Amino acid sequence: MNFKTKHYQALMIGCGKMGGALLRQWIRSEAVHYTVVDPTLPELPNGVVGYDNADALKSKKFDIIIIAIKPQMVETILPDYANLLSEDGFVISMAAGCSAERLQTALKTRAIIRIMPNLPSFIGKGVAGLYASPECSEAQKAVSLDMMELAGTAVKVDSEDGLDRITAIAGSGPGYVFEFARTYVEAAESLGFSREQARALVLGTIVGTIEMAMDSDDDLETLRNNVTSKKGTTEAGLKALNADMGLSQKLKQTVDAAYNRAIELR
């Protein structure tokens, strides 16, 4: 933990689904004090100060500016905040795809940490990527890593392209998993279960299976084979699911499409 060495003032610009999820975990450390600006201010955790516009901040300085608005809004919104960063301050951006260069231009500063969190950060089980521009100090990198580890686990990457690839796997990943779970529940309903029963059966099965895999040294193929009796029910189900490699192709197309979109957002 590098928080101990200093007390930080942080400004979060935008506090929607992802910013709000991270903030919920970040406030567990008292080393950083958070101020939020968002036109539709959500209910904020205790101790967080919120404004619906930046007017009240004009004479303030922040050690960290956190970007939690959409990547498409960076050029319109951020220039108003360029004077609010302290001289040795730095920026943490979660805006998907948006390059450090765009942020450097919009905020007139060099030290940029790009993060790619995911939504399970809400419960402290996020998986995040972290990239630091060469101008960031070791202390800035360390504090950012501490913050991400409050919300789950973090993987450091040494290129922005690496972060865009993490976006396609982990940033967007919960969306794929929710969609898989949603269609699985629909399929369970088609076998006669109520929505409530189907949800309990499907989510319970997914959680148990994933926790077992996380606990195991066996590869995923072996674990799958442990469920699959010769000429049994699972074999029949799996044949329908992926014998033609349809699922494999779909998932490849899925991550490629997300990665390509991150490239477009650069």
Ligand SMILES: NC(=O)C1=CN([C@@H]2O[C@H](COP(=O)(O)OP(=O)(O)OC[C@H]3O[C@@H](n4cnc5c(N)ncnc54)[C@H](OP(=O)(O)O)[C@@H]3O)[C@@H](O)[C@H]2O)C=CC1
């Ligand atoms: N959702 C996710 O799972 C992930 C999102 N991200 C990134 O996080 C960022 C935010 O995404 P997400 O939380 O999903 O989106 P949200 O729309 O939920 O959050 C964005 C917030 O910014 C607010 N906002 C709009 N205009 C301004 C302004 N002028 N000043 C301050 N705040 C403003 C929005 O308010 P209003 O609603 O009123 O417009 C909204 O509350 C994006 O860059 C995205 O790429 C990264 C990883 C995962």
Ligand SMILES: O=C(O)[C@@H]1CCC=N1
């Ligand atoms: O869909 C998006 O663009 C954002 C980034 C990753 C998850 N949500």
